[in-house]
Amino acid sequence: MTLGQKIRELRENAGLKQRELAYQLGIGEGFLSKVENDQKPLKRDDLSKLSKLFKTPIDELDSLWLANKVYSIVRDEESALTALKVAEEQLKYKNFKNA
Amino acid sequence: MTLGQKIRELRENAGLKQRELAYQLGIGEGFLSKVENDQKPLKRDDLSKLSKLFKTPIDELDSLWLANKVYSIVRDEESALTALKVAEEQLKYKNFKNA
DNA sequence: TGTACTTGTCCTAATTTGGTCAAAAATAAT
DNA sequence: ATTATTTTTGACCAAATTAGGACAAGTACA
Numbered sequence: 001m002t003l004g005q006k007i008r009e010l011r012e013n014a015g016l017k018q019r020e021l022a023y024q025l026g027i028g029e030g031f032l033s034k035v036e037n038d039q040k041p042l043k044r045d046d047l048s049k050l051s052k053l054f055k056t057p058i059d060e061l062d063s064l065w066l067a068n069k070v071y072s073i074v075r076d077e078e079s080a081l082t083a084l085k086v087a088e089e090q091l092k093y094k095n096f097k098n099a
Numbered sequence: 100m101t102l103g104q105k106i107r108e109l110r111e112n113a114g115l116k117q118r119e120l121a122y123q124l125g126i127g128e129g130f131l132s133k134v135e136n137d138q139k140p141l142k143r144d145d146l147s148k149l150s151k152l153f154k155t156p157i158d159e160l161d162s163l164w165l166a167n168k169v170y171s172i173v174r175d176e177e178s179a180l181t182a183l184k185v186a187e188e189q190l191k192y193k194n195f196k197n198a
Numbered sequence: 199t200g201t202a203c204t205t206g207t208c209c210t211a212a213t214t215t216g217g218t219c220a221a222a223a224a225t226a227a228t
Numbered sequence: 229a230t231t232a233t234t235t236t237t238g239a240c241c242a243a244a245t246t247a248g249g250a251c252a253a254g255t256a257c258a
Contacts, residue, residue: 002189018203031249033204043248063178067185070169079162080190086166088183090101091173117235130217132236142216 002071003064004038010054011036025049038068101170102163103137109153110135124148137167 011021022032025046034040047065051058074080110120121131124145133139146164150157173179 001185017201019201027248028250029202030204030251033202037204039205040249041247059178063181063185066173066176066178066182067189069172070182070186071189073168073172074165074186074190075193077165079158079165081187082162083165083169084183084187084190086100086162087169087173088180090166090170091179091183094174116233126216127218128235129219129237132234133217136236138237139217140215 001064002038003042003061003068004036006061006064007042007050008036010050010056014054021053024053041065041068041072100163101137102141102160102167103135105160105163106141106149107135109149109155113153120152123152140164140167140171 011018018032018036019029022029025032027046031040035042042065044062044065047061048058050056050061070084074083077083110117117131117135118128121128124131126145130139134141141164143161143164146157146160149155149160169183173182176182
């Protein structure tokens with residue numbers, strides 16, 4: 001599940017057209033289309049708008065947003081998976097240190 | 100193990116001073132210091148120089164380089180770990196599709 | 199045909215990259 | 229205890245990249 005997929009799901013379940021949601025967010029429908037197709041990143045502040053609009057927890061949106069960012073940098077990389085593993089270890093080590 | 104740590108290890112095992120290695124790479128010693136402390140990213144092209152210089156496989160350097168980049172964006176994030184997991188899933192899904 | 203969505207081109211503004219240089223701090227040598 | 233060497237840090241900078249869109253034209257489809 002990507003952020004774009006999630007947004008589309010929320011929007012469709014709410015019975016909204018792209019143009020309508022785009023208006024709520026203050027962006028154009030073309031841009032929203034790209035966001036839903038994960039071709040453009042959504043401004044992070046807009047996540048809270050989505051959260052309120054669709055009454056969905058912001059945490060999930062936020063981690064999807066971050067995941068998209070991560071994915072976009074490893075997407076075409078040979079060593080993508082190993083890099084993720086290494087990053088994860090570094091993260092755990094840091095959390096361990098500051099525990 | 101981060102890229103900076105790896106570079107320092109390689110350099111010290113080769114008995115080089117920062118200034119010497121920095122010269123080989125065509126950068127200043129101050130910058131190299133920051134690289135070894137993971138405060139600045141190293142230019143990706145320089146990895147091959149390191150690989151040749153220290154006769155160490157480029158793959159490892161490369162994945163450490165990428166891991167650093169990933170880590171730098173999730174480092175201070177609340178949802179860091181979940182985001183990594185999600186990104187990993189997206190990656191596996193993509194590899195599955197194009198298999 | 200009309201409505202909804204997608205895609206390509208283009209743009210500005212913000213951020214990141216990839217450094218330099220000098221000063222400060224730490225370490226080693228005398 | 230000084231001095232010399234090595235490393236770290238802070239401030240700054242230009243260049244490259246990404247963010248965050250707009251807009252028009254193209255597609256899909258009922």
